[in-house]
Amino acid sequence: MSLQRRLLVYLLLCAPLVWAVALLASADRARAEVNELFDTEIIRLARQVQVTLDGLPSQPAAGRVVAPARSSGAADLDDLALAVWNRQGQLLLVDREGVQLPHRPQAAGFVDLVLGGEEWRAYYLQAPEGEWLVAAGQRLHERDELVWDLIGSQLLPWVLVLPVLLAAMAWAVRQALAPVRVLAEDLQRRGADDLRPVPEAQAPTELRPLLGAMNGLFTRIETTLARERRFTADAAHELRTPLAVLRAQWDVQRHAASEAERRHAEAKLGAGLDRLDRLVSQMLLLSRVDASERLARTEPVDWAAVVEQAVSDVLPLAERRRIELGVDWPPEGSAPFPVQGDAALLGVLLRNLLDNAVRYAPEASAVTLRFSAETLAVENAGPALTPEALARLGERFHRTEGQAETGSGLGVSIAQRVAALHGLRLRHGPGAGGQGVVATLMRGADVA
The missing domain is CATH 3.30.565.10 (Histidine kinase-like ATPase, C-terminal domain)
Incomplete structure (x- = not known):
């Protein structure tokens, strides 16, 4: 897999993951804010009801139900409930039929309840002298609906923008890796003997160590090639003379007119072979030690x-x-x-x-x-x-x-x-x- 494709895969996987984590964090924060808002409203409702209790009789009236007016607002009043009890625990006021908040004389503050198979959050407010107990509650479904409405309003733009974001990241990755492509194209255009250093001044910081190592390698290769060329030229030059001498001595030996002349030519030929053997051995040894960079x-x-x-x-x-x-x-x-x-x-x-x-x-x-x-x-x-x-x-x-x-x-x-x-x-x-x-x-x- 290419480096560009690998970066794109990582970004395409990480970006939605980070986005999902951010969405969950936003949902949690929105839920906290909505809970704080509605809790404040329930407390205010309970206190307002308590203020108006002075006008109520201390004994319950049969069928006293205050039916709430319908509202065209976002919140459904059917999700709210209100109840008032006197000191003896008798119900004085309830604002709806079907769902009634339970009487809890010792309760004070917020209590989470389950009524009719649904979750509710109620606030119990005791009167200073204990003569009244006011309870105001709200179905939690209303809060969840508001939270998800808020998240949905943010989610849609993000979903629509996500492909554009991914395309922008793909373009950015391609542009960021452009110096690598330029370097590859430059090296592909070079001939086998073109060992010029690759310019480092305009290269990104991350590529400079690589380019420095490549230039060092080019220098070492150029030195090795120069040494090999010099060795080849020297060998061709130095071997020419002893080979010519050996050929001449061999001709003398073949055409010797007497035994003494032949033995003399053979001695010369042997000495020439010894010199050639020593020359070749020394040249091979020199080539070996020249090629060594370290022991x-x-x-x-x-x-x-x-x-x-x-x-x-x-x-x-x-x-x-x-x-x-x-x-x-x-x-x-x-x-x-x-x-x-x-x-x-x-x-x-x-x-x-x-x-x-x-x-x-x-x-x-x-x-x-x-x-x-x-x-x-x-x-x-x-x-x-x-x-x-x-x-x-x-x-x-x-x-x-x-x-x-x-x-x-x-x-x-x-x-x-x-x-x-x-x-x-x-x-x-x-x-x-x-x-x-x-x-x-x-x-x-x-x-x-």
Whole structure:
């Protein structure tokens, strides 16, 4: 069910219900007012009769009945009754035949009665010395008839106006929901790549949180699409060269004139496949960490296990280049760089830092991993990087010229992204004495 139809159903149900409650409240109030009016008139009638009693004999006269005159007014005098008794309880005066108010010598004030199967309301008035008892009563049907006449006079206009009121409410609901329809039509007209923010300034207050959330979603989608386009373009560009090299090396291997030439071509082909494998793996890993908005899990990181795995991964390269790997742990009792995060991703970060340090360190030198309570640092003993090289460090697919080792230029970018996901920052700079390169992981979001 649409929101508009739901609102209309609620209004169409609630409006008559509220109207009926108001009608009952009006009927109750009208009944109270009518009762008060007629009670006052009965009291006044009884007192007027008592004033005229001085002219009556103290003994009853046979057949003394005062017949009321007929009136053309709204009230029917047949619904009224009057009776007077003396001290001995003898009836002195009655104004009608057929219905007679009962004699109640001890009564004073209003009394509800049932006479002839009908409800009456009577008022008994005692004389100051007790010589007279006057009773004036009225059939309650007269009061009910007047109340319902009053309610009916209000009910008819309300019944006639109710359809107009419901139509007006339906129009009001439709107009109130017009901004929602405008928003839906705007979104329907957009193309798949149109992620412009929806204007919020003219939107109703109730829709602004929704529009803000939608605009935030559009921004995230646009960022994701831009990242995917950049990744696709980078992949197409970077994969073109190694594939062309592999094709050339395969042609050389097929047309080799001697066994030595063939083995040399096979070695080149194997190295090219290794480089392509590393490039594809790094690109897929970069795509995964780039797509992550937050960590899937967080737990205290066991650096001993992470370091063991990372060192094992880079050990073949270190042995080939005769690089000595060392780990400098903090003193006993001091926790090494406590971090809450994803141990697998932090292992990727550490492996990339160690791999870069080993690849670009001079052969037969050392790479050291140092822990403290606030930092994690990886340093090598190679030549310091120039300011230009430091500025471009982390740029994707960029590798410093003159490097003999193969690489994809993605390791630092992956490490920076993993650090950002953990609320950490990665800094590169020269080592002690201005020599070597130190990659330092520390707390605090990277704002550079």
